[in-house]
Amino acid sequence: MKEKIYTVYSEYTPNPKVMKFVCNQIISSEMIEFDNTPTQNNFPLIYELFLLPFVEVIFLGKNFISIEKNDKIEWDDISFEIRVMIQEKLNSGILVSNKNKINKENKPSVKINRKRTKKELLIEEVFEKNIRPYVMQDGGDISLISYDNGIVKVLLQGACNGCPSSTFTLKQGIEKRLRDIIGEEIKEVVPVN
Numbered sequence: 001m002k003e004k005i006y007t008v009y010s011e012y013t014p015n016p017k018v019m020k021f022v023c024n025q026i027i028s029s030e031m032i033e034f035d036n037t038p039t040q041n042n043f044p045l046i047y048e049l050f051l052l053p054f055v056e057v058i059f060l061g062k063n064f065i066s067i068e069k070n071d072k073i074e075w076d077d078i079s080f081e082i083r084v085m086i087q088e089k090l091n092s093g094i095l096v097s098n099k100n101k102i103n104k105e106n107k108p109s110v111k112i113n114r115k116r117t118k119k120e121l122l123i124e125e126v127f128e129k130n131i132r133p134y135v136m137q138d139g140g141d142i143s144l145i146s147y148d149n150g151i152v153k154v155l156l157q158g159a160c161n162g163c164p165s166s167t168f169t170l171k172q173g174i175e176k177r178l179r180d181i182i183g184e185e186i187k188e189v190v191p192v193n
Contacts, residue, residue: 006090010083012075013066013139015163017056019075020139021086022064027096031141033157034058045089045096054078059140059158060096066139066158119182120147126181131174135160142174150187152178161193 004025011020034043035057037050046058049067057068065086069075090096116124124144135142140160145153154174160166175189 006087008083008087008090010079011139013159013163014165014169015068015139015159016075017071017162018059018066018068018139018159019079019082020064020066020159021083023086023090024063026063027065027090028060028062030060031062031157032060033141033161034060041098043097044094045086048089048094049082049086052082057161061136061139061141061158064136064139065096068159068162117147120144122182123147123152123178126178130177130181134173135169138163145192150185152186152189153192154189155193156191161191166191 006027007024008021011022013020034046034050038046040047043060046060046065049055049058049065054069054073055067056070059066059068067082069078127142127144132142138159140156140158140163142160143155143157145155147153152175154170156163156166160169163169170189170191175186178186178189
């Protein structure tokens with residue numbers, strides 16, 4: 001049996017505080033945002049990345065890790081070392097997560113405890129087919145929180161949360177795309193975070 005070899009490359013994102021580290025293989029079955037250090041037992045690699053003094057938030061995608069840093073250091077000074085660190089840790093057998101425990105911590109802070117309306121299901125379908133792939137390319141994710149009276153509330157994660165261009169993306173990208181597909185009843189898309 002051939003052993004998996006992980007290779008990692010880095011990509012800048014539209015958010016200058018966030019760098020995306022992309023792996024050649026799937027590293028997680030779920031997308032999770034960490035705004036604090038998880039337990040080493042549940043998320044060994046994420047735990048180790050939080051030991052770096054400049055790391056503030058980590059977004060785990062299916063084949064990437066987006067890292068938000070503080071303003072005390074520049075990406076040009078650290079991105080190569082982080083890329084090598086992630087690649088070496090994965091190749092040495094350190095896991096991103098222990099799959100059995102992934103549901104117990106660091107889920108999005110907004111939970112939906114009701115049945116989705118037909119309009120919300122349609123919006124989610126548009127997100128899945130027309131919006132999420134592009135948002136993920138930039139190192140983030142978007143989730144529908146609710147739709148009520150023309151207002152679409154969303155949760156932005158990863159590089160999208162706090163990105164200087166997120167307002168433009170919401171208004172000119174997501175809002176426009178939803179109107180093109182669903183119609184003028186979509187009045188506004190607003191982030192909850």
